[in-house]
Structure formats: structure tokens, C-alpha cells
Amino acid sequence: MAGERDHGYARYRLDGCRCYVCGFARSRYDENRAKAMTAGTWEPWVDAEPVRVHIRHLQACEMGLRTIAAVAGVDRKRLQAVLNGRPERGTAPQEKVRPGLAAAVLAVEPSLENLAPSTLVSPLGTRRRVGALVAVGWPQQHLAAHLGMTPSNFGTMLGRPHVLARRVLAVRAMYDALWRTDPRERGATAAGIARAKRYAANRGWAPVGAWDDDTIDDPEAFPDWTGRCGTLEGDREHYRLGIPPCQPCRDARNAYRRQGRQARKAAHVDEAA
Ligand SMILES: [Zn+2]
Ligand SMILES: [Zn+2]
Missing domain, CATH: 1.20.5 (Single alpha-helices involved in coiled-coils or other helix-helix interfaces)
Known part of the structure; x- marks a missing residue:
């Protein structure tokens, strides 16, 4: 259960935790990856340890070895050799790897697109996007229908402490498709639009214009209602x-x-x- 992830890289990445432990784990992740990426540019063999560390980070984010191998475009057995060696041949984990393999693995990040669709992640960006659409007049039942969900499942999703990675992606795609669209063009009534706006206003949901696409998923970002918020x-x-x-x-x-x-x-x- 995602609510019980230990503080560390996965919790930073998937749950949006910004505590000291998680922030430190994130800087360790970045450091390991950046150092290993530059090391691989000129040597014929490179240290396998940073690659192992990176694979473990990805595994902590619930990415399976099969997925990591597929995204990196390498054979899964080669990753197993890096992680565990080849026990059937009596070999220990590899000490050195080719820079090409290192680069391919280090390029894999636990982005939403790479996570298993059923991975539970922070609902923050999803709530903000839905809230922003409702605030500009999208009735929730229209949004639910857009996602192929019943209004009741949609409501439940928004109340949960975590959402499925695939729902996050679906809500992102919906937001990108609808934020510039007039709800009236999709059959929303004037009364429905007014009701949606009132509903959002009562809950303090910030509208589309208050959010920046680059930061809407950032736990530390706040909506800019006025264009000058914070001053x-x-x-x-x-x-x-x-x-x-x-x-x-x-x-x-x-x-x-x-x-x-x-x-x-x-x-x-x-x-x-
Ligand atoms: Zn934390
Ligand atoms: Zn303000």
C-alpha cells in the first residue's frame, strides 16, 4: 500500500513527500545518476555500482526489472547480471559494465509513463487539474464521462489519499484537451456551468489560469490567482x-x-x- 512507503526516494517521487529524509534521498539519486552519466563518456568499462543503485531506485518505485529492461532497450538478463550476477554460473554481480548499458539504464526514470499503471501515487496534480476545470465551469459529471468513469467513482477517486498512475495520466490528457475549451461547446448548460463555478469557489479551488503547467504537480507550488500572488x-x-x-x-x-x-x-x- 502506497501510504506505507518508507521515507526515501520513492516516497519523494511517488507521494510528493518533501521532508528532509525524502529530499536527501532525492539529492542522492540525482548525484548518483549525474556522476555515473559523465563517467561513462570516455572509458571502455565503467563501475557497475551506480547502475545497480539506479536500478534499486527504480525498483523502489515499483518498476519491475522487465519494465526497466524494456524502457532501457536492453536484455533483462543483462540487468540481472548487474544486480545479482549469474548464480547458475556461479558468477558474482558484475563489477564493470559497458558505458552503453550504463547510459541506457541511467536514462530510465520513474516517470508516470514508465510506472506500472496500477502504481499508487500522490493525488495532488490530479486534484488541482480537476479543481481547475470545475472552477472554469466544467461540471464534474462531464469530466467523469470524459474519463469513462461514473460520477460516483470519480468522486471517490478525488477523495482518496492516492490515485492510480494511469488515472493521473488520463486526467492530465483530459486537462490538456479541455482547459481551453468552452464547456458549452460540449453540451454543458448555463446552469450547470454556474453550479460548477460556485462549487469550486466554495472549496477554494483555483481556476486553470492560476496554474502553471510546469509547476502544477509541484507540492510547493501555489496557484497564482491574481498574477501577482505572494506580493x-x-x-x-x-x-x-x-x-x-x-x-x-x-x-x-x-x-x-x-x-x-x-x-x-x-x-x-x-x-x-
Ligand atoms: Zn518524506
Ligand atoms: Zn494571492
Whole structure:
């Protein structure tokens, strides 16, 4: 069960955990991969250990050896020889590998496309995308139908702590297909659109325009409602647009007030002196 993954690389990658342990595991992964990739550029044989480490990272993300071999375009037996040697021949794990094999394996990353479709992953990007579509007027039953799901299964999916990798991909494709489309063109009624918008507003779901495609899956990203969120101007813009201020804007306002108090205090001290 994905909820019980230990903190480490897989948890960073699949569950979006950004704790210290997971962040450290991610930097170890990057370091191992980057070092091994440059090492392979000029030697006839390279150390097999970074390749083994990389395969174990992929396995921790629930990628099977068969899949890793297929994505890398190499024979599975060659990966087994790197991992375990050939016990039937009495050989130990390989100490050196050809740079070509190393490069092919190191190029494989546990991206959604490479994961097993049934791998459970963080629902964050999926919720944000669905929320963004509802916020611009897409009724949830239309989105469910687009995915070939019943409205009730769709609702259940959104409430779960994890989603299937294949659903994440399907919701991404749906988002890319619909974000610029007018729901009316697909048969949504004016009342249905108004209801969807109200529903999203009540839940604070950010609309399509507030998200950046590059960061919508990033746990640390926040929606930019005003085009200037996280600044004092953004905070004022919320009031002008009638959208409740978001947390980064509230933080900016509080920081400004704190600075003002400190400046007044300092001025007071100057006067007294
Ligand atoms: Zn963690
Ligand atoms: Zn804001």
C-alpha cells in the first residue's frame, strides 16, 4: 500500500513527500545518476555500482526489472547480471559494465509513463487539474464521462489519499484537451456551468489560469490567482477581484505590517534618544 512507503526516494517521487529524509534521498539519486552519466563518456568499462543503485531506485518505485529492461532497450538478463550476477554460473554481480548499458539504464526514470499503471501515487496534480476545470465551469459529471468513469467513482477517486498512475495520466490528457475549451461547446448548460463555478469557489479551488503547467504537480507550488500572488499588490488585487486572499498573499500582507510596526518602533526609539 502506497501510504506505507518508507521515507526515501520513492516516497519523494511517488507521494510528493518533501521532508528532509525524502529530499536527501532525492539529492542522492540525482548525484548518483549525474556522476555515473559523465563517467561513462570516455572509458571502455565503467563501475557497475551506480547502475545497480539506479536500478534499486527504480525498483523502489515499483518498476519491475522487465519494465526497466524494456524502457532501457536492453536484455533483462543483462540487468540481472548487474544486480545479482549469474548464480547458475556461479558468477558474482558484475563489477564493470559497458558505458552503453550504463547510459541506457541511467536514462530510465520513474516517470508516470514508465510506472506500472496500477502504481499508487500522490493525488495532488490530479486534484488541482480537476479543481481547475470545475472552477472554469466544467461540471464534474462531464469530466467523469470524459474519463469513462461514473460520477460516483470519480468522486471517490478525488477523495482518496492516492490515485492510480494511469488515472493521473488520463486526467492530465483530459486537462490538456479541455482547459481551453468552452464547456458549452460540449453540451454543458448555463446552469450547470454556474453550479460548477460556485462549487469550486466554495472549496477554494483555483481556476486553470492560476496554474502553471510546469509547476502544477509541484507540492510547493501555489496557484497564482491574481498574477501577482505572494506580493502586496497581489493581496490588493484579491479585494479588487472579489476573490478571498490566498495564503501567500496573506503572508505578504502580514510581513508588510510587521515591517511597518518595526519601523515605527525604531522611529520611536530615535525620537526618545
Ligand atoms: Zn518524506
Ligand atoms: Zn494571492
